[in-house]
Amino acid sequence: MLENWVVMPTCLPLVLRRCHTCASDRFRANGKFRVNANHKLLDAWLLVLCTGCGETAKLTVLERMQVRSVRPELLDRLHDNDPALAAELLQDPVVRRRNRIALDWDDAWRLDTGGSDRPDREVIDASEVIDVSVHFAARIPVRPVRLIAEGCGLSRAEVERLLTEGSLVSAVRLSGKLSDDFTFTLKR
Numbered sequence: 001m002l003e004n005w006v007v008m009p010t011c012l013p014l015v016l017r018r019c020h021t022c023a024s025d026r027f028r029a030n031g032k033f034r035v036n037a038n039h040k041l042l043d044a045w046l047l048v049l050c051t052g053c054g055e056t057a058k059l060t061v062l063e064r065m066q067v068r069s070v071r072p073e074l075l076d077r078l079h080d081n082d083p084a085l086a087a088e089l090l091q092d093p094v095v096r097r098r099n100r101i102a103l104d105w106d107d108a109w110r111l112d113t114g115g116s117d118r119p120d121r122e123v124i125d126a127s128e129v130i131d132v133s134v135h136f137a138a139r140i141p142v143r144p145v146r147l148i149a150e151g152c153g154l155s156r157a158e159v160e161r162l163l164t165e166g167s168l169v170s171a172v173r174l175s176g177k178l179s180d181d182f183t184f185t186l187k188r
Helices: 072-079 083-091 093-099 144-152 156-165
Strands: 002-009 014-016 026-038 041-050 056-066 102-104 109-112 129-136 168-170 182-187
Touching: 002 144, 026 056, 026 072, 026 083, 041 083, 056 093, 072 083, 083 093, 109 144, 129 144, 144 156, 144 182, 156 168
Parallel strands: 002 129
Antiparallel strands: 002 109, 014 026, 014 102, 026 041, 041 056, 129 182, 168 182
16 A cells, blocks of 8 residues: 655744844744845845744845846745745755754644545554655655654654564665655555
8 A cells, every 4th residue: 555645844943043132042934024225236134033032133045136136026025025935945055054044843844644544543454564655845854763653653662663673664764864755665
């Protein structure tokens, strides 16, 4: 039986960056942008709020760009405070490297198993083989063992046991974190 699972973001991730006002190291992106024009040069920032004190910080999106070199669609999305654009920019490695930030995806994603036809996922036939294709809707780093445990209704220790005894196989390494699509086969 082939199943398709999707790891979907539920909200914007927290931004890991040190606050200059308080000791907090987490900021929440609210999807607001600030655009500033100085003659023919344009600057744009994504605004983030400190979770500790509420202080606003700016993440540089555009810096001293010629107005004519910025696509009109991008400029419209910046002016409209497009939350989808904020999500795209937080995923962009260039923006993250330029601003020296990391993302915290805890509690910002969910696993959609497609509403399996089994009402109780823990009751699996002893001879059943399950092929699962996992697709990531965004580049969310997640431990595959956690995904498999959540999707199959097993404990993480049980998934680790199945992995060591060879009942759980995949073409990719299932230890560590993954953010790319993968498949696995579970033999019970």
